[in-house]
Amino acid sequence: MYTLFVSLALVAAVLLVLVVLAQNSKGGGLSSQFGGSGASNLIGVKKTGDLLERLTWGLAIAIMVFTLSTNFINPGTVANDEMLERAKEQQGGPALKLNNETPPATTTPTPAAADTAK
Numbered sequence: 001m002y003t004l005f006v007s008l009a010l011v012a013a014v015l016l017v018l019v020v021l022a023q024n025s026k027g028g029g030l031s032s033q034f035g036g037s038g039a040s041n042l043i044g045v046k047k048t049g050d051l052l053e054r055l056t057w058g059l060a061i062a063i064m065v066f067t068l069s070t071n072f073i074n075p076g077t078v079a080n081d082e083m084l085e086r087a088k089e090q091q092g093g094p095a096l097k098l099n100n101e102t103p104p105a106t107t108t109p110t111p112a113a114a115d116t117a118k
Contacts, residue, residue: 002073009066016059023052 002070005066005070005073009063009070012059012062012066016056016063019052019055019059023049023056
């Protein structure tokens with residue numbers, strides 16, 4: 001399911017790029033490429049702009065929906081939680097302070113104990 005949503009998001013992204021490239025920033029767009037008056041009879045100048053604009057908005061919304069849905073069904077969320085727990089255990093001090101517990105006492109040799117060991 002995760003792979004399906006990722007692939008659909010990629011297809012929607014490629015289609016969005018193609019639709020945006022088909023639009024003309026000055027308003028002519030796809031309809032001016034068909035020869036002006038002939039295209040207005042075939043598709044209609046205003047309808048071509050509306051179609052491309054609706055496709056742009058639809059594909060952008062589809063990409064957002066697909067990416068949000070992959071976040072909810074991400075198969076790696078359990079592994080990430082386990083990794084965070086391991087990192088907290090390895091750090092020791094800050095993780096224990098967050099839980100309002102005192103850190104374990106560490107024994108450090110004093111200089112007098114080091115002299116007697118010689």
